[in-house]
Amino acid sequence: MDILNALAAFLNFVFIPGLAYGAQLALGALGVTLIYGILRFSNFAHGDTMAFGTMVTIFVTWFFQSIGLTAGVLPTALLALPFGIAATALLVLATDKVVYQFYRRQKATPTILVIVSMGVMFVMNGIVRLFIGVDDQNFADGGRFLISAGDFKAATGLAEGLAIKGSQAVTVITAGLTVAVLFWFLQKTRTGKSMRAFADNEDLALLSGINPDRVVQVTWVIAAALATIAGVLYGLDKSFRPFTYFQLLLPIFAAAIVGGLGNPLGAIAGGFIIAFSEVMVTYAWKKVVTYVLPADMAPDGLLQLMGTDYKYAVSFGILILVLLFMPTGIFKGKAY
Amino acid sequence: MADPFLIGSAMTGGYGGADILHGCTIAVEKGEIAVIVGPNGAGKSTAMKAVFGMLKLREGHVTLDGEDITRLSPQARVAKGMGFVPQTHNIFPSMTVEENLEMGAFIRDDDFSGTMGQIYDLFPILKDKRHQPAGELSGGQRQQVAVGRALMTRPKVLMLDEPTAGVSPIVMDELFDRIIEIARTGISILMVEQNARQALEIADKGYVLVQGANRFTDTGQALLADPEVRRSFLGG
Numbered sequence: 001m002d003i004l005n006a007l008a009a010f011l012n013f014v015f016i017p018g019l020a021y022g023a024q025l026a027l028g029a030l031g032v033t034l035i036y037g038i039l040r041f042s043n044f045a046h047g048d049t050m051a052f053g054t055m056v057t058i059f060v061t062w063f064f065q066s067i068g069l070t071a072g073v074l075p076t077a078l079l080a081l082p083f084g085i086a087a088t089a090l091l092v093l094a095t096d097k098v099v100y101q102f103y104r105r106q107k108a109t110p111t112i113l114v115i116v117s118m119g120v121m122f123v124m125n126g127i128v129r130l131f132i133g134v135d136d137q138n139f140a141d142g143g144r145f146l147i148s149a150g151d152f153k154a155a156t157g158l159a160e161g162l163a164i165k166g167s168q169a170v171t172v173i174t175a176g177l178t179v180a181v182l183f184w185f186l187q188k189t190r191t192g193k194s195m196r197a198f199a200d201n202e203d204l205a206l207l208s209g210i211n212p213d214r215v216v217q218v219t220w221v222i223a224a225a226l227a228t229i230a231g232v233l234y235g236l237d238k239s240f241r242p243f244t245y246f247q248l249l250l251p252i253f254a255a256a257i258v259g260g261l262g263n264p265l266g267a268i269a270g271g272f273i274i275a276f277s278e279v280m281v282t283y284a285w286k287k288v289v290t291y292v293l294p295a296d297m298a299p300d301g302l303l304q305l306m307g308t309d310y311k312y313a314v315s316f317g318i319l320i321l322v323l324l325f326m327p328t329g330i331f332k333g334k335a336y
Numbered sequence: 337m338a339d340p341f342l343i344g345s346a347m348t349g350g351y352g353g354a355d356i357l358h359g360c361t362i363a364v365e366k367g368e369i370a371v372i373v374g375p376n377g378a379g380k381s382t383a384m385k386a387v388f389g390m391l392k393l394r395e396g397h398v399t400l401d402g403e404d405i406t407r408l409s410p411q412a413r414v415a416k417g418m419g420f421v422p423q424t425h426n427i428f429p430s431m432t433v434e435e436n437l438e439m440g441a442f443i444r445d446d447d448f449s450g451t452m453g454q455i456y457d458l459f460p461i462l463k464d465k466r467h468q469p470a471g472e473l474s475g476g477q478r479q480q481v482a483v484g485r486a487l488m489t490r491p492k493v494l495m496l497d498e499p500t501a502g503v504s505p506i507v508m509d510e511l512f513d514r515i516i517e518i519a520r521t522g523i524s525i526l527m528v529e530q531n532a533r534q535a536l537e538i539a540d541k542g543y544v545l546v547q548g549a550n551r552f553t554d555t556g557q558a559l560l561a562d563p564e565v566r567r568s569f570l571g572g
Contacts, residue, residue: 190438190442193431193435193438193439194439194442196428196430196431196435197428197431197435197439197442200428200429200430200431201425201427201428201429203422203425204422204425204426204427204428204439204485205428205439206410206411207410207411207414207420207422208414208439208440208442208443208485209411209414209415209442209443209489210439210442
């Protein structure tokens with residue numbers, strides 16, 4: 001029995017990666033849920049919007065690195081992030097003008113808008129691959145570790161190491177700040193309140209003199225910012241590959257739906273639920289269990305419920321269960 | 337006699353397709369209460385929506401304070417001093433009572449805390465519940481929120497589409513009392529009511545519509561006293 005080592009292994013391999021991944025999914029799901037709540041459709045292009053924002057951020061990061069501009073221990077990408085957000089905001093605003101606005105004027109049903117967003121998804125997909133290619137791109141720099149496994153072992157004398165990567169710390173802190181700013185904006189500012197009013201009751205919002213075009217534009221800009229931040233944090237933590245970002249759509253939608261579509265708090269909760277489920281189901285528990293159980297009861301197998309290759313099956317499974325038994329999600333979202 | 341403060345005259349039109357209104361005229365004087373009553377499907381709500389610009393008129397005009405506003409959008413009419421309380425979906429359910437009132441004042445750039453104070457004086461219960469989501473309130477309280485929201489622009493005319501639908505008789509009486517109070521401050525009230533008898537009792541002017549046209553028009557008291565109106569529309 002060695003509870004401390006088991007705890008260290010659990011924190012190192014399950015909790016901390018899950019927390020960082022959850023924060024990334026939560027930011028992604030927030031973008032999806034805002035679009036759903038205010039523009040009233042499921043935006044399938046969100047994953048590729050993330051990829052686009054990340055791509056621009058990577059280019060600017062490379063430029064900064066080439067001229068020797070870095071952020072010290074922090075990743076240079078954080079300096080490049082505002083440029084990525086600006087470019088993505090312009091892209092989605094242009095997309096809205098050219099594509100979505102037409103369908104809004106037609107009063108297209110949400111189903112049609114979903115299909116439209118798939119078209120947008122393919123175009124964005126193509127743009128990203130055209131510029132940066134399909135390969136893995138690593139753009140993380142700055143401090144590798146906040147706490148390295150070696151330092152932890154030396155400090156505590158435990159056999160298990162506990163490492164906190166710099167990117168994980170940056171992810172959690174940035175996500176926390178972003179969410180705080182977003183909620184402040186939605187709860188306290190006039191524009192934020194008008195967005196909530198528009199989401200709540202569109203007709204009454206129009207009667208009250210709220211300008212729908214402005215609400216739509218602000219929503220797109222916020223969604224672009226959330227998508228870019230989520231994408232950059234994911235890329236820093238793992239790596240950037242356009243196809244992975246397309247695949248992220250599934251856990252992001254699962255998170256938004258589990259939390260209740262249209263509900264920002266739900267998106268955050270859903271992000272962590274999906275992330276922890278995914279990590280816990282695909283983690284080989286042998287190490288942790290071996291520490292906890294007496295030596296003669298040590299398991300032979302890996303105690304891994306599902307291979308990591310199947311990790312998307314976890315989000316998919318949760319998605320199906322939620323849609324079957326709790327279609328409006330934990331925080332009672334809405335359905336159009 | 338000068339023209340009424342707000343008048344929708346000889347309105348003809350519908351939601352596309354067949355006309356619902358056939359030369360219907362609705363008017364309200366300053367500080368008075370006008371009530372539209374009539375059987376189901378008579379076009380009561382439609383007449384009100386026509387006055388507010390929510391459906392396109394083929395014929396007829398809407399005039400507010402001497403100005404022709406027939407071509408204005410509902411939003412523009414709000415800016416001109418008209419307030420409208422829809423029959424349903426008339427609040428922002430997930431927002432607090434206070435936020436609902438703030439959204440009502442969205443087009444105002446000046447300080448609206450005074451107006452909010454007046455609304456809290458008119459509906460004291462809203463002050464107690466101002467930090468609660470409006471969707472959690474009772475039916476009568478939600479109607480108060482809805483009326484309060486529309487009053488935030490300091491309208492000259494307040495239009496109410498069945499304000500007492502689905503509330504208990506006690507709450508209904510209280511709502512009518514408040515509506516009289518609002519009219520006393522000089523705001524004209526135009527409302528559609530299902531509870532015809534009670535509504536006509538407080539009405540300065542009553543309009544009985546049948547099939548999108550005026551059938552009887554008189555003061556509320558006169559309509560209540562009219563045997564034909566009583567027999568056909570007030571249940572004897």
